Amino acid sequence: MKLKVEEDMQQSFDLYFVSSNYHKYQEAKNILDSFGINLGFFKHELEEIQSLSLKEIAAKKAVHAFQKYKKPIIVEDDGLFIDSLSGFPGPYSSFVFNTIGNKGILKLLKRNRRAKFVSIISFCNNKNSKSFEAKVDGTISKKQNGQGWGYDPIFIPKNSNKTFADLSNKNELSHRYKALKKFSNWYLHNLESNDL
Numbered sequence: 001m002k003l004k005v006e007e008d009m010q011q012s013f014d015l016y017f018v019s020s021n022y023h024k025y026q027e028a029k030n031i032l033d034s035f036g037i038n039l040g041f042f043k044h045e046l047e048e049i050q051s052l053s054l055k056e057i058a059a060k061k062a063v064h065a066f067q068k069y070k071k072p073i074i075v076e077d078d079g080l081f082i083d084s085l086s087g088f089p090g091p092y093s094s095f096v097f098n099t100i101g102n103k104g105i106l107k108l109l110k111r112n113r114r115a116k117f118v119s120i121i122s123f124c125n126n127k128n129s130k131s132f133e134a135k136v137d138g139t140i141s142k143k144q145n146g147q148g149w150g151y152d153p154i155f156i157p158k159n160s161n162k163t164f165a166d167l168s169n170k171n172e173l174s175h176r177y178k179a180l181k182k183f184s185n186w187y188l189h190n191l192e193s194n195d196l
């Protein structure tokens with residue numbers, strides 16, 4: 001994995017993903033490849049502001065990332081929002097995953113298992129900064145299923161009976177896919193008309 005990261009950093013890319021999370025980059029790269037956008041990676045944990053708004057967190061992260069790398073970048077902020085827990089863990093999803101984890105989440109839930117996964121993709125270069133939001137509705141499974149990363153083994157998207165971890169086509173329907181699709185439409189259009 002380390003070799004791959006270094007290899008990716010030595011090439012030149014039009015656009016870079018800045019994150020501490022290699023899984024997010026891998027998925028974003030796969031998805032953007034399918035839209036003809038070649039995505040590089042800067043592995044870095046950006047400082048996050050305290051906010052209940054994922055959009056605010058992502059937009060600030062994007063500006064900081066651009067100031068640091070001086071290249072067109074995107075960052076992503078995600079949150080798992082569970083209905084019966086009033087939207088918890090939401091903006092605290094990373095901290096909650098690293099502390100109580102999937103086991104802890106499963107212990108908190110009873111009958112109502114509805115949840116949604118939200119992704120914000122924020123772009124920043126020397127001319128523009130813009131954010132794109134998307135969500136996937138779903139439910140939290142009764143036990144962990146599959147070997148995926150993060151909350152993948154407990155999140156079942158709507159109209160499916162499998163968790164993200166067990167689905168072979170997660171990258172065609174996830175919150176990340178939907179937000180990146182919105183971003184790509186905007187990015188490619190503006191690139192074509194020389195507005196970026």
Ligand code: ITT
Nearest residue numbers: 019020021045076077078093094097149150151152
């Ligand atoms: P950054 O450095 O990019 O901020 P992060 O891992 O802290 O990386 P986020 O705050 O955006 O990322 O994400 C919150 C957490 O939500 C993340 O750590 C995962 O545990 C989980 N998560 C996000 N997207 C996921 C996905 O597609 N599948 C499973 N878990 C996901």
